[in-house]
Amino acid sequence: MLHLSSLSDIRQHTELLRQQGQRIGFVPTMGALHEGHLSLLRAAKNQNDITVCSVFVNPAQFNNPDDYRLYPRLLEKDAQMLAQEGCDILFSPLAEEMYKQKARLSFDFGELEQVMEGAHRPGHFNGVATVVSKLFHLVKPHQAFFGQKDLQQFAIIQQLVLDLSFDLELICYPIIREEDGLAMSSRNRRLAPEQREVAPRLYQALELLREKLQTMPVAQAKKEAEAFLHRFPQIRVEYLEVVHAQTLQPLEEVSGNMPVAICLAAFLGDVRLIDNLLL
Ligand SMILES: Nc1ncnc2c1ncn2[C@@H]1O[C@H](COP(=O)(O)OP(=O)(O)OP(=O)(O)O)[C@@H](O)[C@H]1O
Numbered sequence: 001m002l003h004l005s006s007l008s009d010i011r012q013h014t015e016l017l018r019q020q021g022q023r024i025g026f027v028p029t030m031g032a033l034h035e036g037h038l039s040l041l042r043a044a045k046n047q048n049d050i051t052v053c054s055v056f057v058n059p060a061q062f063n064n065p066d067d068y069r070l071y072p073r074l075l076e077k078d079a080q081m082l083a084q085e086g087c088d089i090l091f092s093p094l095a096e097e098m099y100k101q102k103a104r105l106s107f108d109f110g111e112l113e114q115v116m117e118g119a120h121r122p123g124h125f126n127g128v129a130t131v132v133s134k135l136f137h138l139v140k141p142h143q144a145f146f147g148q149k150d151l152q153q154f155a156i157i158q159q160l161v162l163d164l165s166f167d168l169e170l171i172c173y174p175i176i177r178e179e180d181g182l183a184m185s186s187r188n189r190r191l192a193p194e195q196r197e198v199a200p201r202l203y204q205a206l207e208l209l210r211e212k213l214q215t216m217p218v219a220q221a222k223k224e225a226e227a228f229l230h231r232f233p234q235i236r237v238e239y240l241e242v243v244h245a246q247t248l249q250p251l252e253e254v255s256g257n258m259p260v261a262i263c264l265a266a267f268l269g270d271v272r273l274i275d276n277l278l279l
């Protein structure tokens with residue numbers, strides 16, 4: 001596996017690969033890799049000639065400096081895992097080079113960013129859109145792979161690709177979970193044992209909400225799921241929403257053929273986790 005860090009190196013390499021007619025599959029990550037990331041890498045490998053994975057903890061998308069400071073960084077281990085999986089190129093730029101120019105881009109995703117993650121993490125999607133645009137320019141992929149765990153991020157990136165006419169295909173893969181249902185996440189590493197023990201309750205609350213929505217109005221079903229989570233004092237819910245799976249706008253009622261997602265964000269101590277289910 002080739003490990004590149006400089007912007008000019010990755011640019012030249014992918015330019016050459018494109019000229020040779022190779023199809024490039026790209027998996028952008030922030031590292032501390034787990035099976036969720038590897039599922040994306042395997043999909044990228046299956047459908048392309050060359051796979052590129054980026055590992056970059058993007059300062060521009062963190063609204064909380066402690067979250068940025070404490071984000072797990074395990075580049076050497078990540079590189080080993082990627083090599084073992086047959087990844088062709090690891091791209092791990094330095095923040096100083098990615099953000100040499102101080103000027104920040106400014107995006108407007110309208111109502112898509114006014115709910116959930118966008119509402120609770122000011123500037124987050126501007127930072128995501130900035131870095132993803134830069135990465136797409138540098139890597140020039142034919143396909144880019146993302147996880148459903150970041151459902152709103154995927155919707156934002158779909159809009160970004162339309163707005164900036166990126167010539168690539170976006171692919172979203174399902175959430176990989178631990179055996180007890182907890183969605184895999186790099187931030188899970190930061191959970192203390194007693195927080196890790198209670199963390200599967202988040203997924204259980206989503207399942208409970210899904211079940212209740214079959215017989216109850218949205219508001220009542222949400223109350224039941226919130227009451228379930230209130231039983232666990234280590235969990236502080238930031239939001240629990242029933243939304244249209246494409247527009248991500250909150251729904252007051254759910255009808256048969258509508259694509260619906262239930263999404264939550266919650267803190268265990270200072271670790272903030274998100275999860276969702278598609279109905
Ligand atoms: N459990 C998972 N299953 C499938 N894809 C996932 C999973 N977790 C993350 N991904 C996807 O991997 C890509 C990189 O995500 P990222 O590096 O932020 O990892 P993460 O585990 O989501 O970390 P964190 O949630 O702690 O930021 C994103 O497209 C994300 O949606």
Ligand SMILES: CC(C)(CO)[C@@H](O)C(=O)[O-]
Nearest residue numbers: 028029030058128131150
């Ligand atoms: C897409 C991404 C790599 C951009 O930094 C990040 O938001 C993530 O890991 O989901």
Ligand code: BAL
Nearest residue numbers: 030061062124150153
């Ligand atoms: N996977 C989403 C990246 C973030 O939480 O900043």
